[in-house]
Amino acid sequence: MADVTMRIWRGDASGGDFENYTVAQNEGEVVLDVIHRIQATDAPDLACRWNCKAGKCGSCAAEINGKPRLMCMTRMDQLPEGPVTVTPMKTFPIIRDLVTDVSFNYAQAEKVPAFMPPPMPEGGYIMFQEDVERGQEFRKCIECFMCQDVCHVIRDHEANKMHYSGPRFFIRYAELEMHPLDQNDRRDLVREEMGLGYCNITKCCTEVCPEHIKITDNAIIPLKERVVDAHYDPVAWLGRKITRRTKKSSAEAAVQPAP
Amino acid sequence: MTTPYEHHDYDVLIIGAGGAGLRAAIEAKQRGLKVGIVTKSLLGKAHTVMAEGGMAAAMGNVYQEDNWMVHFRDTMRGGKYLNNNRMAELHAKESPDRVRELEQWGALFDRTKDGKILQRDFGGHRYARLAHVGDRTGLELIRTLQQKVVSMGTDVFMECKVLKLVHDADGRVAGCVAYWRPTGEFVTFSAKAVILATGGVGKSWKFTSNSWEGTGDGHAMALWAGAQLIDMECIQFHPTGMVWPLSVRGLLVTEGVRGDGGVLRNSEGKRFMFNYVADMFRAETAESEEEADKWYDDHTAGRRPPELLPRDEVARAINAEVKAGRGTPHGGVYLDIASRRSAEFIRRRLPSMYHQFMELAGVDITSESMEIGPTCHYIMGGVKVDADTAATSVPGLFAAGEVAGGMHGANRLGGNSLSDLVVFGRRAGMGAADYIEAGQAATSLDMGEVEEAIKEALAPFDRAEGENPYDIQRDLQEMMQLNVGIIRNATEVEFAMGELEKFTERVKNIKVKGGRAYNPGWNLATDLPSMISVSKCVAKGASLRKESRGGHTREDFPKADPEFAKFNFAHSTSGGNWDSEIVTVESPLLPMPDELKALLEEAN
Numbered sequence: 001m002a003d004v005t006m007r008i009w010r011g012d013a014s015g016g017d018f019e020n021y022t023v024a025q026n027e028g029e030v031v032l033d034v035i036h037r038i039q040a041t042d043a044p045d046l047a048c049r050w051n052c053k054a055g056k057c058g059s060c061a062a063e064i065n066g067k068p069r070l071m072c073m074t075r076m077d078q079l080p081e082g083p084v085t086v087t088p089m090k091t092f093p094i095i096r097d098l099v100t101d102v103s104f105n106y107a108q109a110e111k112v113p114a115f116m117p118p119p120m121p122e123g124g125y126i127m128f129q130e131d132v133e134r135g136q137e138f139r140k141c142i143e144c145f146m147c148q149d150v151c152h153v154i155r156d157h158e159a160n161k162m163h164y165s166g167p168r169f170f171i172r173y174a175e176l177e178m179h180p181l182d183q184n185d186r187r188d189l190v191r192e193e194m195g196l197g198y199c200n201i202t203k204c205c206t207e208v209c210p211e212h213i214k215i216t217d218n219a220i221i222p223l224k225e226r227v228v229d230a231h232y233d234p235v236a237w238l239g240r241k242i243t244r245r246t247k248k249s250s251a252e253a254a255v256q257p258a259p
Numbered sequence: 260m261t262t263p264y265e266h267h268d269y270d271v272l273i274i275g276a277g278g279a280g281l282r283a284a285i286e287a288k289q290r291g292l293k294v295g296i297v298t299k300s301l302l303g304k305a306h307t308v309m310a311e312g313g314m315a316a317a318m319g320n321v322y323q324e325d326n327w328m329v330h331f332r333d334t335m336r337g338g339k340y341l342n343n344n345r346m347a348e349l350h351a352k353e354s355p356d357r358v359r360e361l362e363q364w365g366a367l368f369d370r371t372k373d374g375k376i377l378q379r380d381f382g383g384h385r386y387a388r389l390a391h392v393g394d395r396t397g398l399e400l401i402r403t404l405q406q407k408v409v410s411m412g413t414d415v416f417m418e419c420k421v422l423k424l425v426h427d428a429d430g431r432v433a434g435c436v437a438y439w440r441p442t443g444e445f446v447t448f449s450a451k452a453v454i455l456a457t458g459g460v461g462k463s464w465k466f467t468s469n470s471w472e473g474t475g476d477g478h479a480m481a482l483w484a485g486a487q488l489i490d491m492e493c494i495q496f497h498p499t500g501m502v503w504p505l506s507v508r509g510l511l512v513t514e515g516v517r518g519d520g521g522v523l524r525n526s527e528g529k530r531f532m533f534n535y536v537a538d539m540f541r542a543e544t545a546e547s548e549e550e551a552d553k554w555y556d557d558h559t560a561g562r563r564p565p566e567l568l569p570r571d572e573v574a575r576a577i578n579a580e581v582k583a584g585r586g587t588p589h590g591g592v593y594l595d596i597a598s599r600r601s602a603e604f605i606r607r608r609l610p611s612m613y614h615q616f617m618e619l620a621g622v623d624i625t626s627e628s629m630e631i632g633p634t635c636h637y638i639m640g641g642v643k644v645d646a647d648t649a650a651t652s653v654p655g656l657f658a659a660g661e662v663a664g665g666m667h668g669a670n671r672l673g674g675n676s677l678s679d680l681v682v683f684g685r686r687a688g689m690g691a692a693d694y695i696e697a698g699q700a701a702t703s704l705d706m707g708e709v710e711e712a713i714k715e716a717l718a719p720f721d722r723a724e725g726e727n728p729y730d731i732q733r734d735l736q737e738m739m740q741l742n743v744g745i746i747r748n749a750t751e752v753e754f755a756m757g758e759l760e761k762f763t764e765r766v767k768n769i770k771v772k773g774g775r776a777y778n779p780g781w782n783l784a785t786d787l788p789s790m791i792s793v794s795k796c797v798a799k800g801a802s803l804r805k806e807s808r809g810g811h812t813r814e815d816f817p818k819a820d821p822e823f824a825k826f827n828f829a830h831s832t833s834g835g836n837w838d839s840e841i842v843t844v845e846s847p848l849l850p851m852p853d854e855l856k857a858l859l860e861e862a863n
Contacts, residue, residue, distance in 0.1 A: 012776065028504020028620070040729035044780030045773025049301070051470040054510050054615060056398065057304045073618055095441045096777040106302065106409075106417075114410035115365035124318075124359040126374035132367040136392060139367060139399060143303055179365065 001025040004076065005083040006034060008046065012096045019043075020083070025076055031086065032060055032071035035098075047097035055210060058144030062098050063087045068146035068208045089149040104154075105145050108165045112172055113189065117181035131180045138175035138219060140211040141168065147205035147215060153198045164195035167205035167215050174219035177226060187230040196220070196227060262706065264436075265446040267414075269295040271691045272434065272450035274421050274477060277305035278397075278680030279660025279687070280456030281404035282357075286688025287454075288411050292695065295448065296413060297437060299420040299472060303405045306458050306470055306661075307680065310397025311513035311611065313379055313389030314677035316354035320375040322386040322558065327351040328858050329385050334675060335859060336539070337383040337569045338639070338668020339809040340824055341490060344851045345646035346666040349686070354678035357685065358390045366403040368392055380518040383569040383672040385543070386558065394513045394611050400677055419446065421476065422785060423712040424453060424484040424656065426705050432484060432655035433701035436709045438716065440782060443775020445713055451700035452691035454649070455481055455642065455658040456684065460793045462786075464635035465740035466509040468500055477662035479789035481642040482796070483835050486651040489664040489827040489846060490640035491793070492800030493810040495671055496745045498523075498573035500634025502591035507619045509634040512594065512612060514673040516629075517566045519608050520555055521596035523577065524628070525585035531592075532565035535576035540568055571670040571809050574633040578745055581632065591632035597625055633745055637676065639667040639810055640800070643829060643846070648690030649683055655694065655701055659687035664827075669809025719784045725770030728783040735762055735790060743798050748815045749805075755798045762791050763838050788837035795841055796830040803828050803843065824848075 006021045021038045032050055039046050050060040053072045060071040065085050076084070092100035117125070147167040154160050165173075173190050176182050190196045203216045213219070271287040273280045276298035287294045298305065317330040330351035335342055358376065362368065368390050369377040378387045392399040408415070418440040425447075427433040434449035457477025461469030482488055499512040517523075525531045536544045544565050545551035551564035566573065577592050586592060596605055602625035606613050609624070616622040616629060641664030642651050649657045660680045667675060694700065719725065742755035766788060771781045800811075806820035807813050829846035832839040 026505065029506045030619070033506045039779055040727075040733070044727055044729055044771070044783075045778045047777040047779060051300055051304045051306075051472060052309045053470065054309065054507075055618070056395070056611065057308045057470070059301065059304050075619070099441075099777050101441070102301070109406070109409055112406075112410075115406070117363055117365075120359065120363050124376060125362050127367070127370060128374050129370040132370060135367050139392070139402060140395065141402075142308075142398065176365075179367070181362075182365075 001027070004034070006038065007083050007085040008035075008038070008098070009087040010046070010097050011094065013094050016094070018085070029076045030072055031064055031069070031074045031076060031084065034076060035071060035086070047095070047099045049099050056142060058142035058210070061089055061144040061146045061149065063089060068149045070144060070210050073210060089145070091149045091151070091155045092145075102145050104161055105143070105148060105168060108169045111165070112169065112176075113184050113186055115176060115179065115182055116184045118183065125181060127180045134178045134218070135175045137213055138171040140213055141171060142211060143168065144210060146208045146210070150204045150208045152202070152204065153195070160195070160198065163193065164198050167199070167220065169194065170196060170199070170223055171213060171215055171219040174223045177223060185230075187227045190223065191227045191231060196224060262447045262704070262709065265444065267295060267446070267448050269293050269448065269450045270695055271295075271452050271454060271688070272297065272448050273454045273456055274435065275305065275456035275458060275660070275662070276302055276415065277307040277456060277458055277660060278400050278404060278677060279684035280454070281401070281408050282681045282684030283454045283456060283659055283688040283691070284408050284413050285404065285411065286685045287692055288413055290688070290692040292692055294413050295416065295450070296408070297416045297419050297421055297448070299418065299440065301417050302415050303401055305401060306472060307397045307401040307677070309468070309470070309511065310400070310677055311394040311511065312381055312515040312518065313391030313396045313674050314354070314358060314400065315381070315384060315388045315672065315674035316358045316390055316678055317351060317386075317388060318355045318358065318376060318378065318390070320371055321378045325386040325388060330354075330388065331855070332858050333384050334672060335668070337670055337672040339670060339819065340668065341493070341808060341827065341848070342668030343646055343665030343849050344855055345849055346683070348855060349646055350666060350675070350679060350682050353682045357678060357681040361400065361403050361681070364403050364407040366399050368399070379515060380567065381514050381673040382517065382567045382573065384674065389518070389674040391515070394515050394609050396677060400680070420782065420785065421480070422716055423708070424480050425708045426484070427701035427703045428705065429701070430485070430654070431701040432653055433704050436712045441777050443778065443781070447704065447709055449704045451695045452655050452657060454687045454691055455656070455662050456660045456687070457662045459638045459661040460790070460797075461635045461637070463735060463739050463790045463794050464744070465736040466500065467635040468497060468509055468511040469635065474786040474790050475793035476786070476789045477658065478641060479792040479837065481651060481653075481656065481658060481662070482792055482830065482832055483837060484656060485653045485831070485835065486656060487643040487829040487831045487846070488640060488796050489643045489829045490669065490800070491638070491796040491830060492804050492828065493639035493669045494635060494797065495570055495637040495639060495810045496574045496633040497636035498570055498577055498633055499594055499631040501620065502587070502630050502632045503589040504620060510615070510619070511634065511636065512629060512631050513609070514570070516594060516596055516609060516612060519596065520599045521594055522564070522566050522599065523573070524593040524595055525580045526587060527585060531580050531585070532568070532573065532576055535572065535579070536565050536568070537572060540572070544568065569670055569672060571812075574745060575812060577633055587630045589630055591630040593628040594631045595628040597627055602626070637661065637671055639669060639671055640664045640797075645690075647686065648693065649687035650690050650694065654699065657687045657691050659683040669811060716785055719769040719771040719781065722768070722770045725768045726765055728769050728771065728780055728787060731762065731765050731769065731787060732783060732790070735794065739794055743794070743801055746812050746814050747801050748813060749802065752798055752802045756795070756802060759791060759795050759798060766791060792837050799830065799841060799843055800828045
C-alpha cells in the first residue's frame with residue numbers, strides 16, 4: 001500500500017502548527033493505528049487520548065479532515081486519497097496536540113439533579129422493555145463529546161458555555177425525564193439554566209454521534225415539547241397534576257440527596 | 260501537612276475509577292468519610308466500559324431454580340477449586356442485591372416479559388444468570404456508578420497517574436505520590452486508607468483485549484508496598500477475540516454471541532467443541548448438536564452446548580484446532596451466529612458486535628461468520644486480600660476488582676467480573692471505613708519515599724541518551740506472548756524469566772523526549788516498571804506451577820495435580836523497589852467450611 005501523509009496539529013494553549021508525518025499503511029488500519037505508529041517512532045511525545053480502541057469509551061475523538069470522528073473507528077481506506085488532516089476538537093481548550101480540556105462536560109454533569117426513584121419494592125423494580133427502551137437509547141452515549149464539539153451554539157460562541165449544557169446533557173435530561181421511575185422534575189431547570197432554547201435543531205449533533213443516537217429527534221425535540229408544556233400550557237399542566245405522578249420542582253430536585 | 264508539591268488529604272483515597280473503585284467510593288462516602296478518587300484516564304473511560312455480556316447474579320428471574328449455592332458451585336468449578344472459597348461465597352450471595360441497587364441509581368437493564376431484570380446464558384453458569392443491557396453492560400455499570408458518585412459530590416482527580424504508594428514511619432500505607440498528566444506536575448495524597456482498584460495487566464501481551472491502561476500499576480504498587488500477589492500465573496485468554504484485520508487483533512467478541520446461540524466451527528465447517536469436553540464437565544454437556552440446540556430454548560430439554568464450557572476450556576480447544584491445521588486463513592476459527600439466528604435478533608441482542616465487525620472488519624455478522632481466536636483478557640491473580648474486608652496484609656491498604664486475587668481461582672467465569680467489582684468494591688469501602696473508625700490509621704507521610712519516587716520518574720529526562728520506551732514495550736509484549744502465553748512449557752517460561760532481567764536493565768536506560776506536559780512517551784516510561792514487576796510474578800508462578808489448571812496450561816504437565824490444588828503461589832518483595840528480588844512461597848488455600856464442601860460434593 002502507498003505511504004500516506006498525516007498532517008497533525010501539534011502545539012499547546014500558547015499556539016502550534018501542523019506537522020507532516022509520512023508513514024506506511026497496512027490493511028484494515030484505522031487513524032488511531034497510524035497515530036500510534038507515529039508515537040512509537042518519530043514522535044513519542046505526540047499527545048492523543050485513547051483507551052479502548054473499539055468505539056466503546058469515546059476517548060479518542062478528534063477532527064479528521066475537519067469532521068469530528070473517533071480515531072479508533074475511522075478506517076484509513078475509507079478516507080479520500082491524499083493527506084489526512086487530524087486536529088483536536090475545536091470547541092474545547094487545547095491541552096497539547098490532539099488532547100483538549102473537556103472539563104466543561106464534567107462541570108455540566110455535576111449540575112444534573114440526581115435520579116430519584118421511589119423506594120425499591122422487595123425483589124426489585126418492575127419495568128417493561130418498551131418503557132426502558134427510550135432511556136436505553138440515550139444511555140448508549142459513550143461521552144465522546146463530539147456532539148458538544150460540533151454544536152455551533154458553543155463551537156462558535158465561547159460565552160454560551162456559561163448557560164448551555166449542550167446535546168450530550170440534553171439527552172441525559174431527556175433520559176431522566178423519560179425514566180419510568182424518576183420523580184425529579186428538571187424541566188424548568190433545563191429551560192432556565194441549561195439553555196435548551198438555544199438549540200435550533202440543525203441536527204449536527206445527531207450526524208456525528210458514533211452510537212447513532214437520534215439526539216435531535218428522540219431527545220431534544222421531545223424535551224423541548226415537555227418543557228413548553230410545563231411552562232406555558234395551563235391545560236396540560238392541570239392534566240399532569242391529575243394524572244401523572246408528582247415530580248419535585250427543579251429547585252427541590254437540585255438539593256435532593258441521592259438515595 | 261505541608262509538602263513542596265500540591266497536596267490533598269483524604270480519609271479514603273481510591274486509585275482507579277472503574278466499577279470497583281466507584282462502588283468503593285459510594286460506600287465510603289455513605290459512611291460520612293472524605294473520599295478522593297484518582298484515575299489515570301478521564302472519568303467513565305476505565306476498562307469496565309468495555310465489558311459486554313453482563314453481570315452474573317443468581318436472581319432467578321429466568322430460571323427459578325437458580326440460587327447462590329448453584330452460583331457458588333459454578334464459580335468454584337470454573338476456578339478449578341483454586342478460589343478463595345469465602346470470596347466466592349460472598350460474591351454468590353451478595354451479587355443479586357448489588358445488581359438491584361444499580362437500578363436504584365438509574366441503571367436500565369433489559370427486561371423479562373413480566374418486567375424483571377432479564378438474564379442471559381454464559382459459559383460455565385448452569386442457569387441464565389447474567390443481567391445485561393444488550394452487549395454494553397459495562398457501559399451501563401460504569402455510567403450508573405459514575406453518575407451516582409458525581410451526585411454525591413466526590414472529588415475525582417482525572418488524568419492523574421499514581422506512581423507509588425507511600426508509608427508512614429510505622430509501615431502503614433499513608434498515601435501516594437502521583438503526577439498530573441496534562442501538566443506533568445507532581446501531587447501527593449495522604450489518606451487514612453488507600454483502596455486499589457486499578458484493574459488488570461493485559462497490556463504486557465501482544466494480542467490483548469486490554470486498553471493502554473492495563474499495565475498492572477496496582478498489582479505492582481501493592482507488591483512494592485509489601486503486600487502479597489497470588490495466582491499470578493493464572494491469566495485468562497478469552498476464547499473469542501478478533502483476529503483480522505491485524506490492527507484490531509485481540510479486540511473482544513462477547514461471549515454473549517455463544518450464549519445467544521453462536522457456535523464455533525473449524526475450517527471444515529465442523530462444530531469441534533464436542534471433541535473437547537473434559538471429564539469434569541461431561542455429565543452436564545450435550546453429546547450431539549441436536550441435544551445442544553434444544554437447550555437454548557429450554558434448559559431441561561437437553562444439556563449445555565460445549566461452546567458454553569468455561570473460557571479456559573474453549574480457548575485451549577481453539578488453540579488446538581488451529582495448531583492441527585483446521586484454522587481460518589488468519590489463524591483463528593469461525594464463530595457463526597448468522598446461520599443460526601435471524602438478522603433482526605442478532606442486531607437487537609448484539610448491536611455493538613454488529614457495528615464492531617461491520618465498521619472495523621467489513622464483516623456483516625448477520626450473514627457471515629466471524630473469525631476469532633484467543634486473546635489475553637483478564638488476570639485471575641492479584642493482591643491477596645481478606646474476603647470480608649478486602650484488606651491486604653499491609654495496614655491501610657485495600658484492594659478490590661481485578662487487582663485483587665482469589666475470587667476467581669484459576670479461571671474466571673464470564674459475567675463474574677462485573678459482579679465482583681460491585682460486591683468487593685462495596686466491601687473494600689466498608690473495610691476501609693471500619694479500619695479508619697478503629698483509629699489505627701496513618702497520620703504522616705514518609706517524604707523520603709515521595710522524593711525517591713519522583714527522582715525515579717524524572718530520571719528518563721536526564722539521560723543524555725537511551726532507549727525509546729515504545730521499543731521496550733513492543734519487545735516485552737512479543738516476548739510475553741511467545742513465552743508466557745496460552746500454552747506454556749518449562750523451557751519457554753524459564754527463558755522469559757531471564758529475558759525479564761534484561762528488560763529490567765533496559766528500563767533503567769530509557770530516554771524520554773519532549774516535556775512533561777501530556778507526554779505519552781513519559782507516561783509509558785512510568786508504566787514499564789509495573790509491567791516488568793508483574794510479568795516477573797507471572798513467569799515465576801508459571802514456572803513453579805508444574806501442572807495445568809484453569810488459565811495456566813503447561814504442555815509438559817498437561818494434567819491437573821491434586822497436590823497443587825492445596826495452595827497458591829504468593830509473591831512478595833523485601834526491598835520495596837520495582838527491581839527488588841521477588842520471593843515466592845506456597846500459601847495454603849483457605850480451609851473450606853463443611854457446609855460449602857457439601858455444596859460441591861452434592862454437585863459431583
